[in-house]
Amino acid sequence: MESNASKATLDFNLQKPQPLFIVISGLSGVGKDAVIEELLKRGMPLHKVVTATTRAPRVNERDGVDYHFLTKERFQEMIQNNELIECALVYNDYKGVPRRQIQDAMASGLDVIMRVDVQGARKFRELIPEALLIFITPANEQDWREMLLGRRTDTPEQIERRITAAPGELALLPIFDYIVTNKRCCLGETVDKIISIITSEHMRNPHRKVNL
Numbered sequence: 001m002e003s004n005a006s007k008a009t010l011d012f013n014l015q016k017p018q019p020l021f022i023v024i025s026g027l028s029g030v031g032k033d034a035v036i037e038e039l040l041k042r043g044m045p046l047h048k049v050v051t052a053t054t055r056a057p058r059v060n061e062r063d064g065v066d067y068h069f070l071t072k073e074r075f076q077e078m079i080q081n082n083e084l085i086e087c088a089l090v091y092n093d094y095k096g097v098p099r100r101q102i103q104d105a106m107a108s109g110l111d112v113i114m115r116v117d118v119q120g121a122r123k124f125r126e127l128i129p130e131a132l133l134i135f136i137t138p139a140n141e142q143d144w145r146e147m148l149l150g151r152r153t154d155t156p157e158q159i160e161r162r163i164t165a166a167p168g169e170l171a172l173l174p175i176f177d178y179i180v181t182n183k184r185c186c187l188g189e190t191v192d193k194i195i196s197i198i199t200s201e202h203m204r205n206p207h208r209k210v211n212l
């Protein structure tokens with residue numbers, strides 16, 4: 001006679017992983033790109049979103065890697081066909097996030113990651129309420145100034161303007177799911193924290209359900 005135990009059909013495959021839509025945001029120069037680069041270097045299974053733009057490529061920019069460089073006609077066609085999750089006209093050129101690229105990456109099981117400024121993060125919170133929004137913050141103003149100075153892309157006036165704009169950007173903090181400090185010494189530690197967030201989010205119940 002068969003025992004009850006041998007008839008067991010309980011399914012303990014309870015975790016049905018869902019890819020995450022991860023938005024890395026924060027003040028200018030706080031380390032958003034550095035964090036994403038390091039996550040990819042560590043071999044995290046992530047698809048980094050490649051934005052489409054109608055502006056001309058700059059020296060060293062590669063099509064399909066840094067941006068998808070498109071003609072205005074093609075871009076307008078994409079807008080009409082609803083092929084973009086969001087788009088904006090920036091200094092007379094279009095910029096936008098192609099929907100298909102993200103759907104394909106998520107269908108293949110990859111988490112999607114992108115970096116945007118704080119205003120962009122607000123837009124994504126509205127468009128994709130279940131996105132995972134991570135705000136990167138400097139440890140203090142001195143650290144932040146040194147990061148801005150260190151990358152040598154801004155004039156002292158531009159740096160002051162960024163610092164003046166900070167309180168307005170910090171006012172948007174409540175839209176974020178996590179706040180992670182990027183200490184100037186310790187990019188590795190910052191990335192460890194972000195990996196632990198991603199790991200936890202994959203165990204979240206119920207999963208974040210992203211509809212694109």
Ligand SMILES: Nc1ncnc2c1ncn2[C@@H]1O[C@H](COP(=O)(O)OP(=O)(O)OP(=O)(O)O)[C@@H](O)[C@H]1O
Pocket residue numbers: 026027028029030031032033034035147148150151182183184185186187188190
């Ligand atoms: N933890 C860290 N320790 C030391 N330097 C760092 C750290 N994080 C980032 N940096 C450096 O700070 C500078 C700014 O970083 P990064 O360009 O990644 O910022 P960002 O947030 O992407 O900037 P933006 O929004 O203006 O494009 C870079 O030179 C980067 O190498």
